[in-house]
């Protein structure tokens with residue numbers, strides 16, 4: 001078997017691949033991501049699951065202990081994958097953590113999706129976290145669909161909201177529907193494609209499908225439903241929009257250049273089905289991905305997948321470790337033997353599960369686009385490729401430069417082993433990264449780097465809760481890392497050293513690469529000027 005067999009689609013698998021939609025919902029905290037997820041589940045008939053999403057958010061009753069931290073902080077640390085069938089689609093929603101400091105984890109999850117739904121609070125417009133997540137999706141060329149939420153509350157002017165997508169995010173926007181008023185005067189949406197009006201009738205807090213009636217915009221009953229001023233305004237806006245004559249171009253949507261925009265209210269279950277139906281029609285099924293050895297067709301008969309997330313101790317009663325894989329091609333079957341193409345080792349995928357909070361369900365088969373949790377101590381690292389043939393290697397996981405650095409002291413020498421073991425496990429999960437200073441005297445206290453300070457907090461919390469290792473954090477004043485290679489000569493040679501400026505230190509990362517730790521952007525300029533014969537990279541070099 002060779003890598004070239006991955007380029008040939010298998011008709012038997014094409015149907016399964018075509019009906020899959022794997023996506024993430026991205027938003028700034030509080031814009032309504034959880035509510036929208038819950039409503040999607042409602043349409044998928046997964047009503048009991050819909051209840052659990054709220055339970056997870058509000059009571060966190062069904063989650064494991066370390067998620068207490070989430071409860072205390074009101075944030076979502078972990079990501080879950082939800083799968084349900086809707087119409088003929090198999091829908092995979094990958095939940096992303098909402099807090100900004102968990103962006104690294106979120107970014108990794110976004111490598112496993114084929115599309116994204118961006119939820120915007122229509123009263124606030126684009127917020128900081130939305131912008132960051134949007135950027136990651138755009139860099140990957142992922143198609144993005146926009147849902148302007150909370151139209152039942154006073155919203156920013158509709159045209160401004162649409163303009164903002166273009167002016168702030170730099171993506172062209174095409175409203176597929178248009179809101180009829182906002183706040184107390186919100187009466188529904190006008191579906192521009194089908195020239196239909198969906199009227200909003202307030203129901204008892206969105207716990208069931210809101211009834212909608214469909215009529216034309218000029219219909220007298222539509223005029224009657226709206227206040228005169230609102231009707232006049234909406235008519236003007238729509239005229240302006242139609243007059244602009246922009247075309248809806250699905251190819252540009254799929255290229256990530258144009259975002260279809262929908263309006264509604266997730267909490268009131270309004271506009272959600274319009275979004276879901278059209279999204280599932282327009283969003284792409286899994287597409288071919290590039291691997292080191294060539295293109296991998298999703299419906300190829302050969303299996304391949306990559307690890308995008310690892311998490312230990314999700315269930316505190318069993319000290320387990322779950323590696324989440326996204327299937328890229330072929331059919332996953334329980335107990336199958338595959339190759340870890342990094343280590344060259346064979347792995348038998350015996351314990352494969354779908355996870356929902358604490359509920360688990362064994363997975364017997366799965367296809368491209370699906371996510372499977374492998375439970376157990378497989379020797380897997382984030383970014384690893386599993387494949388039925390050698391030579392396949394995905395390079396999907398972005399590496400991010402840390403911006404905070406701190407020493408992690410072990411408080412009790414008697415518990416040193418637990419401390420080191422726990423730390424090793426959590427570093428493997430990618431919670432933080434470790435650096436070894438070149439010039440240091442005496443005992444080496446682990447020096448850690450993270451994208452955000454909350455990552456350290458999670459690390460300490462989990463070391464304490466899961467490994468009974470209490471720690472103390474000592475902040476440092478470095479805020480930048482730059483990876484270094486001499487332009488000539490052996491980059492890993494021990495004697496190769498750049499010249500240092502004040503406050504800068506040299507360290508090695510876990511792959512042995514030389515790293516400069518710098519206090520500020522200002523120091524960076526001096527450092528770069530002094531070291532013109534060095535390659536100075538913002539990105540870590542590959543192992």
Ligand code: GDP
Pocket residue numbers: 027028029030031032033034035036057098149150151152153264265266267268
């Ligand atoms: P997340 O942090 O993005 O997951 O946001 P949530 O789904 O938890 O929603 C945040 C808050 O906004 C909650 O109190 C929701 O009930 C509320 N919310 C969500 N959607 C709507 C909506 O359409 N209208 C109104 N008025 N509130 C909403």
